[in-house]
Amino acid sequence: MEPPPTSHTTIDRDSDITATVVRERARLVNFIRRRIRDPEDAEDILQDVFHEFVQAYRLPSPIEQASAWLFRAARNRIIDRFRKKREQPLADLPQADDDASNEYRLDLILPAYDTGPEAVYARTLLLKTLQDALDELPANQREVFVAHELEGRSFKDMASESGVALNTLLARKRYAVLHLRARLQTIYDDLDI
CATH class of the missing domain: 1.10.10.10 (Winged helix-like DNA-binding domain superfamily/Winged helix DNA-binding domain)
Structure with a gap:
């Protein structure tokens, strides 16, 4: 029995996701590392953001501005991390x-x-x-x-x-x-x- 045909839109979405990740990765890493001292925490946030992006991108309603979405998600993850760790208030973030x-x-x-x-x-x-x-x-x-x-x-x-x-x-x-x-x-x- 043959596997079901792959949807062309799924392939397009996957290549859009890949292209966005490749294009935005360096800027996103710099954005996160300027705000998070621990490199492991910064990498965790980056991976969380990309995971969230892949999940959101596959939803029926499209992400209009992928770059802005990624930076907004990263900022929210950073805020969550500071809230949990209470390292320093948001106003003191560099x-x-x-x-x-x-x-x-x-x-x-x-x-x-x-x-x-x-x-x-x-x-x-x-x-x-x-x-x-x-x-x-x-x-x-x-x-x-x-x-x-x-x-x-x-x-x-x-x-x-x-x-x-x-x-x-x-x-x-x-x-x-x-x-x-x-x-x-x-x-x-x-x-x-």
Whole structure:
């Protein structure tokens, strides 16, 4: 008896997954290692993120922006790790660069996966609201926010690559953070986080 034919979409998805992992691996490793001191912990997070990515990519609803998804998942895993280990508060985490003051940062506090069904619900709701709020941003603000906050790129690098003034990039990030904070505040209030 012959095995069932392999779906062409499964093969396409697998090659998309492989291409994304190959393309994003180095940047993702750097992003994680800047925030996690222990190389073994950093590798564990990387493997968890890729495992999560493969599972999510095979779901019926497609991942629109794989790169942003990977960095968001890595950031969430890092936050979970710090919450569990209590090594240092999130506000003390080293940032990709020090040229942005605290008003330009969005410290998204997500409930850990393993703290029960209410936490899973709250986490899902917060991430959905964050994604919706990101989608509402003007493209230039969203791009700066994603590049700095999720991909760990410095404002200096972005300014030199794009030709956009550093202060303009800082202002775009600030407007994005203000919008995201406002949108997420009602969720935090409702969930009493």
